[in-house]
Amino acid sequence: MPEINFSIRIVDEDGDPRKYINVFVHYSDFTHDEESTDDDGWVSFERNTVFNHSVTIDELIVDGDVIDKNISVEDGDTLSFTVGYDGDNDEDNDEDDSDD
Secondary structure, three states: OOEEEEEEEEEOOOOOEOOOOEEEEEEOOOOEEEEEOOOOOEEEEEEEOOOOOEEEEEEEEEOOEEEEEEEEEEOOOEEEEEOOOOHHHOOOOOOOOOOO
8 A cells, every 4th residue: 555755844934934833624525634743843644545646735724724625635745834923933033012
């Protein structure tokens, strides 16, 4: 049975990784996978297929929002998506917003 491995990276508008957010993949065969991104914004999936050397993602849902549809992926593919800014990833922001 062929195995398809693919990875998805989620970044914010500044290109910084979106850490620990939920990525839900709904496949055309009515199955799904769900994982959270790692420290670098990556999440990897592994699918067994019967006849194909690719799988179709009907919907890619990140942090509760559908960000893409009808994506065909083959073994070894990497995808990258920009998803809204997450202030928690801005560890270098030491600005003081007080009106002292």
